[in-house]
Amino acid sequence: MNRLLTDRQLHLLSEQGLWADKTALASRVKGCLMQVGDPLHMAVSHDSSGWHLPPGFNPAARQFTRGEQLQDCPYQSLDCPSHFGRDDWLTLRTMVWWGHGIYSCWIIKGTSVPGIARLLRNQAVDIVADGADWQVWHGQDPWQWDQAARLIEVERWVSIQPSIDYLKFGTVTRFSATALQVDELTETVMAVYRAGARLLQRSP
Numbered sequence: 212m213n214r215l216l217t218d219r220q221l222h223l224l225s226e227q228g229l230w231a232d233k234t235a236l237a238s239r240v241k242g243c244l245m246q247v248g249d250p251l252h253m254a255v256s257h258d259s260s261g262w263h264l265p266p267g268f269n270p271a272a273r274q275f276t277r278g279e280q281l282q283d284c285p286y287q288s289l290d291c292p293s294h295f296g297r298d299d300w301l302t303l304r305t306m307v308w309w310g311h312g313i314y315s316c317w318i319i320k321g322t323s324v325p326g327i328a329r330l331l332r333n334q335a336v337d338i339v340a341d342g343a344d345w346q347v348w349h350g351q352d353p354w355q356w357d358q359a360a361r362l363i364e365v366e367r368w369v370s371i372q373p374s375i376d377y378l379k380f381g382t383v384t385r386f387s388a389t390a391l392q393v394d395e396l397t398e399t400v401m402a403v404y405r406a407g408a409r410l411l412q413r414s415p
Contacts (some may be wrong), residue, residue: 237287240307241275246393247400248273254404255292255332262325262411265292265299268292268324281356284310299323300377303407305400308356313390315400315409316346316347316381318353328378330410345406348379380406 216224223229237401252273259270273291288306299321306314320326331347348355381403389395 237277237285238286241277243391243393243396244275244287244305244307247397248275248289248291250397251303251400251404254401254408258408259292259411260366261413262408263413265294265296265301265321265328266412267296268301269296281308282380284308296321301411303381303400303404305396306356307391311356312386313384313396313399314346314356314381315384315403317403318377318379320322320353320377327410331378331380344382346383353379354376359403361382 214315252271256270259268270292272293273289274293275287277285277287279285286306286308288304290302290304293302294300300318301321302318304314304316304318307313350357382399384390385397
């Protein structure tokens with residue numbers, strides 16, 4: 212008789228405790244993201260009046276989403292700020308991608324991208340000096356999460372960036388026992404926030 216399930220698949224299907232743990236963990240991840248969103252929201256509300264902003268930007272907007280099938284793995288994410296217009300996007304997405312890590316990155320699309328990309332290129336050395344392992348994404352689809360290069364490899368990135376119509380940069384944190392502590396995650400996300408806010412700032 213041909214087996215339809217492997218031993219591992221049968222274990223997953225039968226193990227009630229595993230699925231209870233998954234539900235509890237998902238709730239904990241959401242709670243952590245929402246707590247991180249509070250100081251982030253306060254910072255956006257305070258700072259965004261001095262930014263280059265797309266039409267219709269609402270500094271109070273933020274959004275939590277979750278799904279089960281991002282390259283076969285669950286994910287939960289918080290967008291704050293959260294602006295998705297027809298022609299312009301401006302968001303800082305913090306995503307817990309199960310099986311992969313914690314992604315915190317700015318996603319910017321629209322008429323302001325070329326200028327902001329130049330600022331990122333010019334300030335890359337200073338941003339990298341902040342200590343985080345900064346990443347720049349370069350896939351043709353801004354929702355691809357596995358095509359990134361280290362920002363320190365700025366010349367490689369500059370040669371790729373003009374061929375895409377968005378800017379996406381930030382950090383990837385591998386899972387650890389403390390990675391989802393609110394204080395630690397807030398520190399990581401706020402570092403990404405400050406780097407993007409500096410690029411968005413209007414000249415005095």
